[in-house]
Amino acid sequence: MKDRMPRLRARLRQPRTQAMLLAAYTALSAAGLAFGGLSILWFLLLLVSLLLLYYSDLPRMVKWVWAGVVVAVLLPVCASNGSSYESFMEVATQMGIFVAMALGLNVVVGFAGLLDLGFIAFFALGAYTYAIFFSDQANHFIAGHHFPLSGDLFWLCLPVGLFVAALFGVLLGLPVLRVKGDYLAIVTLGFGEIIRIIFNNLDKPVNITNGAIGISSVQAPRFFGISLSFPHQFYYLVLVLLAIVLYAVQRLEHSRVGRAWKAVREDEIAAQAMGVPLVRTKLVAFAVGASFSGLMGVVFAAKQAFIDPTSFTMLESITILVMVILGGMGSLPGVVVGACLVTLLNIQLMPELTNWLNTLTTAGVINFPSALSPSKMQRLIFGIILILFAVFRPQGMIPAKTRRYDDAVLSRLAAEWRETAGGARRDGAHPAVPGYTSGHAAGQEGAKEGASL
Amino acid sequence: MIAQTLQSLPQVLVDGVTLGAVYATVAIGYTMVYGILELINFAHGEIFMSGAFIGTAILLVLNGAGWLAHLPKLLVLLLTLLVAMALTGLLGMGIERVAYRPLRHAPRLIPLISAIGVSFVLQDVVRFIAEWRTGNYIVTGVTLYGSEVNFGSITVKSNALFVLGAAVVMMAGLDLFVRKTKWGTAMRAVAQDKDTAALMSINVNRVIALTFFMGSALGGATGVLFAQQYGTIDPYIGFILGLKAFTAAVLGGIGNIRGAMFGGFVLGILEMFASAELGPLTGGVLGAEYKDVFAFIILIAVLLFKPEGLFGQAVKEKV
Numbered sequence: 001m002k003d004r005m006p007r008l009r010a011r012l013r014q015p016r017t018q019a020m021l022l023a024a025y026t027a028l029s030a031a032g033l034a035f036g037g038l039s040i041l042w043f044l045l046l047l048v049s050l051l052l053l054y055y056s057d058l059p060r061m062v063k064w065v066w067a068g069v070v071v072a073v074l075l076p077v078c079a080s081n082g083s084s085y086e087s088f089m090e091v092a093t094q095m096g097i098f099v100a101m102a103l104g105l106n107v108v109v110g111f112a113g114l115l116d117l118g119f120i121a122f123f124a125l126g127a128y129t130y131a132i133f134f135s136d137q138a139n140h141f142i143a144g145h146h147f148p149l150s151g152d153l154f155w156l157c158l159p160v161g162l163f164v165a166a167l168f169g170v171l172l173g174l175p176v177l178r179v180k181g182d183y184l185a186i187v188t189l190g191f192g193e194i195i196r197i198i199f200n201n202l203d204k205p206v207n208i209t210n211g212a213i214g215i216s217s218v219q220a221p222r223f224f225g226i227s228l229s230f231p232h233q234f235y236y237l238v239l240v241l242l243a244i245v246l247y248a249v250q251r252l253e254h255s256r257v258g259r260a261w262k263a264v265r266e267d268e269i270a271a272q273a274m275g276v277p278l279v280r281t282k283l284v285a286f287a288v289g290a291s292f293s294g295l296m297g298v299v300f301a302a303k304q305a306f307i308d309p310t311s312f313t314m315l316e317s318i319t320i321l322v323m324v325i326l327g328g329m330g331s332l333p334g335v336v337v338g339a340c341l342v343t344l345l346n347i348q349l350m351p352e353l354t355n356w357l358n359t360l361t362t363a364g365v366i367n368f369p370s371a372l373s374p375s376k377m378q379r380l381i382f383g384i385i386l387i388l389f390a391v392f393r394p395q396g397m398i399p400a401k402t403r404r405y406d407d408a409v410l411s412r413l414a415a416e417w418r419e420t421a422g423g424a425r426r427d428g429a430h431p432a433v434p435g436y437t438s439g440h441a442a443g444q445e446g447a448k449e450g451a452s453l
Numbered sequence: 454m455i456a457q458t459l460q461s462l463p464q465v466l467v468d469g470v471t472l473g474a475v476y477a478t479v480a481i482g483y484t485m486v487y488g489i490l491e492l493i494n495f496a497h498g499e500i501f502m503s504g505a506f507i508g509t510a511i512l513l514v515l516n517g518a519g520w521l522a523h524l525p526k527l528l529v530l531l532l533t534l535l536v537a538m539a540l541t542g543l544l545g546m547g548i549e550r551v552a553y554r555p556l557r558h559a560p561r562l563i564p565l566i567s568a569i570g571v572s573f574v575l576q577d578v579v580r581f582i583a584e585w586r587t588g589n590y591i592v593t594g595v596t597l598y599g600s601e602v603n604f605g606s607i608t609v610k611s612n613a614l615f616v617l618g619a620a621v622v623m624m625a626g627l628d629l630f631v632r633k634t635k636w637g638t639a640m641r642a643v644a645q646d647k648d649t650a651a652l653m654s655i656n657v658n659r660v661i662a663l664t665f666f667m668g669s670a671l672g673g674a675t676g677v678l679f680a681q682q683y684g685t686i687d688p689y690i691g692f693i694l695g696l697k698a699f700t701a702a703v704l705g706g707i708g709n710i711r712g713a714m715f716g717g718f719v720l721g722i723l724e725m726f727a728s729a730e731l732g733p734l735t736g737g738v739l740g741a742e743y744k745d746v747f748a749f750i751i752l753i754a755v756l757l758f759k760p761e762g763l764f765g766q767a768v769k770e771k772v
Contacts, residue, residue: 115565175757182493183703183756185565190696190749201742314692318569325566371584380577386570391555394563 018056025049026070034078040348043088046075047340054333072239076232089231093303095343096238097296100245102323102339103332104292107249109321110330110400111258112285113265114177115185118192119320122290124312125168126161126297128199128209131307133157134219140207151228154221158241158298165294166287173286177279192317200309214308221302234303241299245292250332252288254403261285262330315378319346322382325389328396337398345381350374458730463607465729466722471613471682473721474620478675479698480705480713481627482545482668488644488708489664490557495568496548498695499575500541500669504676505686506579507537509594516595526597530615530681537677538670545669546662554658572691580688591687594680616678623671624714630667631710640664644708693745697724700752706765715763724748 011017026049032042050067058066079088101123108116132138134157138147176187203211220229221237228234252258260281263271272278301307319342327338354375361368389396479501486494511533515521521529552567584590598612631637642650643660651657679694680686701720705712728741755762 109562113560113562115562117569175753179756179760182491182561182565183760185495186493186696186699187752187756190752193693193696194746194749197742197745201740204740318573321566321569329562369585371581371590376581377577379573379580383570383573383575383577387552387567387574388570390559390563390567390570391552394559394566 013057015057015059019058019062022049022052022056022066025052026074030074030078033075040344043075043079043092044344046070046078051333051337068243072236076235086231089235091344091348093231093235093238094347095340096235096242097300097303098320098323098343099336099339100238100242100296101293101320102327102335103245103249104289104296105320106289106324106330106332106335107252107261107292108285108289109324110328110335111253111261111265112282113261114282114285116188116286116289116317117185117314117321118188118190118195118317119289119293120312120314120316121188121192121195122165122169122293123297123300123316124195124199124309125165126294127301127307127311128215128297129161129164129294130154130157130298130301131215131218132208134302135215135217137207137210137215148219151219151222154219154298154302158295161298162291162295165297166291169287169290170283173283177282177286189314189317192312192314196309196312199312209309212309214306216306218301218305218307220305228302231303234299238299241295245295246332246336253332257281257284318382318386319378322385324396326385326397328398328400329394331396331398331400334396334398334400338396346378350378457733460606461729463605465725467607467609467613469722469725470718471616471721472725473718474617475675475679475682475694475717476698476701476721477714477717478620478623478671479694480701480717481624481710482672483695483699483702484705484707484710484713485664485668487702488710489640489661490553492553492564493568493699494553494665494668495565495695496552496571496575497668497672498691498693498698499572499579500545500548500691501672501676501679501694501698502686502688502691503544503575503579504537504541504673505680505690506583506592506676506688507540507673508533508677509592509680509686511536512595512597513592521595530597534619534674534677537673541673541676542666542670545665545672548669549662549665554661576688576691583688591685593685596681596684598681610682612678612681616682619674619678623674627667627671628710636660636663697745697748700748700755703752703762704755706762709762709764712762712764720748720751723751 012021026046029042029045029049033046036042050070053063053066053070056063075092076089079085079092101119105116105119108114108119134148134151134154136147139145172188172191176184199209200212202209203213209215220227222228223233226233228237260271260276263274263276264278264281268278271281300311304311320339323339323342324335325338326342327336328334354373357366357368357373358370360366479497482497482500483494486492486497512521512529515524515529548571552571553564556564556567580590583592596612598610598615600611602609602611631640639650639655639660640663642653642655643657643664647657650660679690697720698717701716702713703716704720705714705716707713724744724747727747728744731743731747732740
């Protein structure tokens, strides 16, 4: 028995074996989703397959294609078998929106270490940008009868929403990021609330946001003449955007600015001493995070076709923060998992639990006071999650990994570099030692994890 | 228009000072904790809210039992204040023990996150106790001193005098305590340098616990007075009020107790002025609903132009 274990382990390490096991698992959970009951459970299991995929040793391209096939083909096809196809796609769409937002917040909180408690404000900015101009709301303050704009222009509005949110991120960040970090938390908290109050009251003197009543009959986006109105259509839209966001975040993380973010997070003074421009680096993080949020706000407004200020409360901001903390600050797979779990908890699990308790109460089995119903307890649950994770597991469920560099590889690269450059001073030759800056930037964390650098 | 503004000014000042007293006492809680731990205690607004609910609950129970009519009002108010102060003080200590002390050496971000968590938990716990017992989370309490007194054109709720009186007594008491007593000296020593204070045989943990107790008790007492003054409370009042009290603390220079008092009064008067005059001054374009925005703009302006506050000292960060 004992001597078989290493062989098994070695076999498990082979990409081919992993691919086969993964395929079997995926097929099983997909089949469960298609034919079994309890669709949410199977849905979760299918999502776990993506996590396993992430950890497998398959080549990167294979991973992307595989994940694409699972979420774009397998998931909708299997779910379409059930009766609740559209509501299912709706849940998945919401999940996608929140994952993208959590990824955005992760840039701010996870990478750059800036606590933004008003993240939903940028989402609101994006949403209102779309809703105002793609309903007849804009006619109230722009002369002529140009509005609503045609749904074909939705695609143009995506970058506009992104830009508006980023702009406000910079505007807010400029005064605050110069002072000490803690103020940022409370100022963003205030900003989130202020944006809501302003949208709530901007129906006079000029009716811009229609105040507390909100904006209804927002145009549906059009894609080559097809009007997008079903959840499954939005699902694909969100999927494409999510892929872009995911790709962008992943590329950013290891870019020059990404390394600068982490350096600032670990030690501002040291980072500054190493030549990292403090305010600019933080501003970029703020703007990037905000822009993802604004982008998703546009999609949200288009999907709901109705928005009002109640969708943008502080509770939503903290919900997104919970996703990031639960998953793991700075860890992309962690944040994705955290966002999926919290969204499911929020829009699927708690309402169902509430319904179940209500039926029990009406049937007279137990007497459950409605004050305690789970769907009202979001704050309690989120609060407990935040405290527990902060105290016992601040790195989250799936901790962020710092890139490590093998000493041997590094010294080999350095030797090669010395040979090719011949010791000549050429700044352009730096890329030959790719690990050096990154390893340094993450110094503190790397040392904690016993990095070999 | 100026004549009209001038005419309403005395009333605005009286209301502003009353509100300012509330901000000032809550701001002290922020400033004390920040001074000693360099931590923004996000849960402080919720401690204030809990105080308001504890006070209201005590009065409602007394009223329900029919004792309220037989006891002297002043005695009831004092007792309620003392009980609420003790309970919120203990609550503050408990929060420190559970959510902040284990994180004293963690990265700066982490205690802020647990603080947010604590404030959410408190909001919901209070919400469901209130909703469970009364059927609605918005609670209207018993007002002890509801009568209004007129001085010429100014109307003052007699309760406002208690708010002011209590605030002044508490602030003066705290100021004396911090400057004159042994424990106050220890507090200032810990705020300056924890490690050196520990070497001087000061029990740092106990001093921090005491700081939380006092700050929270002040917040809780203010909550009781607030509920008396404004009648209706809900579990979410602590959030925006906490934000404004924090603004007051920053305005006065965070970490500076007298600065927080001053900042509170300034902010209260400015806010009352804004809510009364913003409409007339802007010709009806901006109404009183923007008074919260106003406080926020003050916060941004202070951070921009004088981040150390009116009375704080600019601290150079040393490596």
